[in-house]
Amino acid sequence: MARGGINKAVVQKARQALLARGVHPSIDAVRIELGNTGSKTTIHRYLKELDNQYPAAPASTPNLSDALATLVEQLAEQLQAEGQVHIDEACSTFEAERQTLSAQVQISQQALQALQQQYDIQATALAAQSAELATTRSALQTEQTRNATLNQAVGELNLRLADKDEQIASLEDKHQHARDALEHYRTASREQREQEQRRHEGQVQQLQVETRQMQQTLIVKQDELTRLNRDNEGLLVQIRTLKDTQRTLKTQADRRQAQIQGLEINLAQLNGSRDEMEKQNQNLALSLAERVTELRQQLQLIGKLEAQLRQAEKSAQHAQDTP
Template identity: 40%
Template structure:
């Protein structure tokens, strides 16, 4: 049985072509002329049949033989061109389907990268906003710290002034007590010398002493009030110190949060740069696929033009041979 589309007409065309070139139509020569297709047994059988059929018949006119040969050759070329075109089209459609699938995959990947990029952009904006908020809070804490320091310095100045006042009052009390003691000594001495003559003066001095004593008691009460004020201001100063330490701790915590946000921001920037490199590589791949597709389309158009040229040539040769 013939293989690969080898039949008697094809074998005859190959045999006539070899004879036209002045070559002997052997089995191997015919098989080579047919493109190394068909079994040698089938070719031998067809050659034998052709030899038997053509032996008793007179020679065919050259024009008819040439027209028959050209028609067979054209038919063979048409079938070969159609098979090649069908194969090329199938290959092109396969490559186009693969390219379309690859494009869809790359488009999905690009969409995913774009969504990731948008998410990172939003996270970066939120980080910047949070950083701005921390900066504002830090400035507010620094202002509050300066205000507390100024208040602490003001309290220290008040304590110094109160201490000076207490020292002045103590000095006045000491002077008053010394003057009173000295006056009492003088009064006793004068009383011993002039007891009767100075009774009125003694009474007067006693009244003055009582008044001085009342004044001393009043000064002592003022001094006690000053001591109580000092204790109260010491408590307030302690509370101010505790508040300042708490604010310093909050400030340190905010600074640590700010440093963490900055590190996260730098990590986001590095991720965005890596995504941008991946997007660039994907775009290069898409460009290469598009270039290959354009080259395939150009090759297909060139083959179509070649087939059209062959058909035109055959159409021109067939009438002239007839």
């Protein structure tokens, strides 16, 4: 490529100076005259234009060997200039391709970073979902344990309630027997009084005494009956309390069962979310692997192009070093 400060006027001045000293104005000679500056391609183009405008007058008629030497030197210079043109074009092409590949590599790296970030986010979300799932499972197990305890308590209360019902039935039977006995006693007493009154008036006092005794016995029986009624009322209060407790426990058990069903639904939803997240992570991993493979292929291509560039530079250097 042409360096700053090399133009046609400078090349023309160096050519005239060489001609004035009797030196052939070749590309290398002009470049040396210019202080080893300037592109050989540019110097060759300017020399060609100057040769067409100002052909150099030979000092004397050259012989055939000198003409052949001059021709060979011009051909070598032309080949070298054309080779330099091809090398410059190859360098320009390689530089453009290298920049394009560098841009592609940068884009691929950015996409890879984005995929990596997305993968990290998905992994974090999956870990959070797994933790929430473990918490839900623990809560579900706790609720199931509490539900089993409540069911056991309800069973025990049912057994106690059955025992109380049996006790109440037994007390009612006893109460009925007592009332039947009292009624039978009253009937017998009434019949006995009637018989005693019909039998003899003299036995009224004795019957009255017996009646008072019977009344005292009746009072005792009534007291026993009252006590039994009070016991029955207490048992009825206990039964109502036990039934209220049973209803409360049943309500709590139903509420616990509803909570367990809700937790099971949440568990199923969390399992579905976890499966979906695992599928997304698998897809991201596959996409990441494909991106990495493409990046490696591009890096291999860049390595090949750099090797080709080094080979071209070596060839150009060899062409320059070859006289």
